[in-house]
Amino acid sequence: MKLDPNKTTLSQNYRGSGSFATFLIIGPVCFFLGILFASFPYDFPLLWSPNPVTPLHISQIETHLRFLHAAPPLISRLLHMIIAVGFLGFFTKLYRASESNFLFDGGSLLLYLIAAGVYITNVVTPMNALAEQLDGEKEGAEKVLHTGPLTGEVELTREESLRVLSASHTILAFVLVGVLVLQAGQWYAEKREREDYAAWVARGEPVEVMGDDEEEEKEEVEGKKDL
Template sequence: MDGWVDWSKTTRSRNYRGSGSFATFLIIGPTCFFLGILFAFFPYDYPLLWTSTPVPSAYYDQLETHLRFIHQAPPLIARLLNIMVSLGFLGFFVKLFRPSAANVLFDGASLILYLIGASIYIANIVKGMRAVSAGAWDQPNFAGTLHEGPLTGEVTLNREDSLKVISASNTILALVLLGVMVLQCGQWYAERKEADEAWKQEVVAAAAHRAGGGKKKSQ
């Protein structure tokens, strides 16, 4: 840890990569991009998760058509999503190269959340979209989707439950990405407070210096 973290680096160092650096833009840009996509999914996820009204079967057909359309988009869309994910990781790697203590605290925690979000996206959302796109529930011998549960082992999910899992994963992913944004905003706030404290100390020191100089002249 001592060889990785530059403990002599502060938020006022010239080589400090803080909230105003381009690397922060590489983090916030993709995070906001994916939050926008998840916000577009929210009208589809809301009836499944946030209302007690029974959902008609036709709605599941509509949601399945929407997910199939998204998953079967041209390869350019998938490449664009991969590029945005990679830009976020690039921003974290830049900020965590010879980091300060503030970088380890805020950017390290943000990277952990970003990794959790990527895991949710790959393990739940992409896997669920592949099942929808393949028409797994339309197969005559379909027996359900196997899910590794922590207590009961394999649990069989029907189409409705599988679509609810995708919707819940979207919500969890949105909360994780909001956590990344909160940490990055927290870094900006901490830097601002530290700058204000440093400015106040400089003002007090300058006032004391002027007071000391005036006493010498009077003597």
């Protein structure tokens, strides 16, 4: 990621909130939030309901997870492709990034990386371990081994393992909403800058906005000066 000091939100080659790269970011994020919303009816009694969790509800969650784990490999491949599309959008916006890209898109990329890490460590791994137990590969085992980056290997009951999975869904939802908030913040910052620019023009104040060729010429001149 290289910061271009000559690029602003008014530059012609600026990739801001209205660019196609932003769509490549917002689309996957909203898709993942939709998946998490579909899991909310299963997660709510485990984390937010004051009533005790019934064995029937635990059985329903286990059936749901077994169904997800038994899905064809094409489903997981499509999911990972959509994750890659989000990264493509970030890398596109951060190529020769402006200060706005560096702040808003860089922060969004950091949150997206956190979400990917939570997905790998706290969703995929526990789901595989729980599905193995439910499928009878660990007959007679009443606990699930959960390996954390700080706690190490810990034995959890089925209900505790389901709570960990539900809490991970909640963390993912907050992190992905943070990505949308930063992208919305970028749109608002661009809107305010355009309004300020229009006000400067209306007052007759000189405002310099360089095109692509002018920016390249300025970079060449600055490079020669450095030599």
